[in-house]
Amino acid sequence: MMTVYGTVGHGEPVRWAELKPEEFLRRLAERPVAYLPMGMVEPHGHAAAFGLDMIKAEYLCDEAAARFGGIVAPPQAYHIHETGFHSVWLEEVVGEVNPRLGGLPPDVVMRSLLFQLRVCVNAGFRAVIVVSGQNGAQGDLRLVAEEFMKLVPVPVVVRSDPELVRGTFPGDHAGRYELSQLLHIRPELVDMSRLDRVNSDPLGRFAQNPDAHEATAEYGEQIIEAQIAQIRGLADEAGLGTADLPTLSFDDVEPAWAAVERQRPSWVSYGSVSG
Ligand SMILES: [Zn+2]
Structure with a gap:
C-alpha cells in the first residue's frame, strides 16, 4: 500500500500550515495533540540529502497525525550544532571542508522551542x-x-528519533x-552508487558512516514503523492537559526561560568542549 505523504487516507492534510480553519478546528476537537518536528x-555523506534529519522527523509526525489524530505544527528546521560535543564531532567526521550546516547556538533553538510551545498551547493543543x-x-x-510544564499544565514529550527505538x-x-530510513521514506533522495566517493572526493568522508552500504529500504521501514508505534504510545501515555487555559503572553512564558538560563552550565550543548 502506498502511503500518501502528509495526508490521511482521503487526502486531508495534517499539517497546520496546510489546513483550512474548518478542518483545523475539527482535527483539534478530535484530538488536541500537536506533533512538532525538528531537524x-x-x-x-555523499549518497543522502542534507535534510535527512528534518525529512524523517516530518515524516514521523505526518504519519502519527494521519493515523492517530492530531496536527503537525510548523517545523523547527535549524538545530543546535557547532557547540559542545557537536564541534568535536564535526572536526572528526567532516574535517576542514565546508559542512553546509544549518546550526544555531543552543540558546536560540531552546528559546525558540519554548515559544513554539506557547504557540501550540495558545492555538488550543493540550499535548x-x-x-x-x-x-x-x-x-x-x-x-x-520541563520548565514550560512547571508554568503550563500541558504535557510536552521530547524524543530524538533514535530514542524512539533505543534497544x-x-x-x-x-x-x-x-x-535505511531515508531509503524507505524518500528513495529518490538517496543514491547508493555514490557511497564509495569517501575515498576519492575532495569532500572526503562528509560524515558518512562506514556501514552505509548495508542500508536497505526494508530495514528502514522496520525502523520507521517501530518509531511511529512508539510515538502513538507516548501520545497516549502523555494524556491531555487542562482544557481551559488563559492565553499566554510572551511575558507569561519568560519565567520558564529565566529558569532554563539559570541552568546554562548544565546544558548538554553548553560551551565548546575540546579534545
Ligand atoms: Zn541525521
Whole structure:
C-alpha cells in the first residue's frame, strides 16, 4: 500500500500550515495533540540529502497525525550544532571542508522551542510531542519542556528519533540506520552508487558512516514503523492537559526561560568542549 505523504487516507492534510480553519478546528476537537518536528541540514555523506534529519522527523509526525489524530505544527528546521560535543564531532567526521550546516547556538533553538510551545498551547493543543530527527541535544530540549510544564499544565514529550527505538535499532549518523530510513521514506533522495566517493572526493568522508552500504529500504521501514508505534504510545501515555487555559503572553512564558538560563552550565550543548 502506498502511503500518501502528509495526508490521511482521503487526502486531508495534517499539517497546520496546510489546513483550512474548518478542518483545523475539527482535527483539534478530535484530538488536541500537536506533533512538532525538528531537524536541520547537515552532511549525511555523499549518497543522502542534507535534510535527512528534518525529512524523517516530518515524516514521523505526518504519519502519527494521519493515523492517530492530531496536527503537525510548523517545523523547527535549524538545530543546535557547532557547540559542545557537536564541534568535536564535526572536526572528526567532516574535517576542514565546508559542512553546509544549518546550526544555531543552543540558546536560540531552546528559546525558540519554548515559544513554539506557547504557540501550540495558545492555538488550543493540550499535548505536544516533539520529534527531533537530529540526535544529541535533546536533553536541552527536554529542559525547556520541563520548565514550560512547571508554568503550563500541558504535557510536552521530547524524543530524538533514535530514542524512539533505543534497544531495538541502533541509531547512527549517515550509516545503515539513517540511510535505511531515508531509503524507505524518500528513495529518490538517496543514491547508493555514490557511497564509495569517501575515498576519492575532495569532500572526503562528509560524515558518512562506514556501514552505509548495508542500508536497505526494508530495514528502514522496520525502523520507521517501530518509531511511529512508539510515538502513538507516548501520545497516549502523555494524556491531555487542562482544557481551559488563559492565553499566554510572551511575558507569561519568560519565567520558564529565566529558569532554563539559570541552568546554562548544565546544558548538554553548553560551551565548546575540546579534545
Ligand atoms: Zn541525521
